Each structure stands twice: as structure tokens, then as C-alpha cells.
Amino acid sequence: MSADKLQDLLRELQQQGAVVTSDLRDALAVxxxxxxxxxxxxxxxxxxxxxxxxxxxxxxxxxxEVLEQALAEREKGNPPGD
Structure with a gap:
């Protein structure tokens, strides 16, 4: 390949890369x-x-918890039916 063809190919790849990068950036933003x-x-x-x-x-x-403990103590002191 000639140097000119390589330069043209490199420019084309850079342009395509920029397009892909822009598209990816837009998709990510969405x-x-x-x-x-x-x-x-x-x-x-x-x-x-x-x-x-x-x-x-x-x-x-x-x-x-304090109320439950107080209730339990009260129930111990007053059997049911009193």
C-alpha cells in the first residue's frame, strides 16, 4: 500500500471512530x-x-420493652380472676 492510501485509510478510520464515539455518547446519555x-x-x-x-x-x-416488662410484673402480682 502506498503512503497516501494509508493516510486516507487512517483518516477514514478516525472519522468512523468519531461517529461511533458520538453515537455511543448519545446512547449513554439517553x-x-x-x-x-x-x-x-x-x-x-x-x-x-x-x-x-x-x-x-x-x-x-x-x-x-419497658411497658411490656411493667405489664409482665403487674400480671405476676395480680393473678387472673382477682
Whole structure:
């Protein structure tokens, strides 16, 4: 092959590569646009809400445990039918 033909082939390959790269970039942008993504700010906000909810749940669970223990103690002191 002559040097000119090689240069022409190289240019053609570069152009085709650019087209393929552009098409892939467009396809990726469309695919990412369809994903249910949230911003970092929204993620952080939801993480904070979840943390507070977990803390509240832990407090409620502790309260329920105390109430269950108190009820068990009360039932021990007052047999059924009294």
C-alpha cells in the first residue's frame, strides 16, 4: 500500500471512530436519562431523615420493652380472676 492510501485509510478510520464515539455518547446519555437518579443533596436529605427515623424507632422499641416488662410484673402480682 502506498503512503497516501494509508493516510486516507487512517483518516477514514478516525472519522468512523468519531461517529461511533458520538453515537455511543448519545446512547449513554439517553440511557442515563431514563435511570431514576437523585441529586447528592436529595440523597443526603433522605439519609438524614432515615437516620432520625431509626433513632425514633429505637426509642419507641425501648419504651415498648419497658411497658411490656411493667405489664409482665403487674400480671405476676395480680393473678387472673382477682
Amino acid at each position: 440511557a442515563l436519562g431514563r435511570l431514576p437518579l437523585v441529586s447528592q443533596r436529595e440523597f443526603d436529605t433522605q439519609a438524614e431523615i432515615l437516620q432520625r427515623t431509626r433513632e425514633k424507632l429505637a426509642r419507641v422499641e425501648a419504651q415498648v
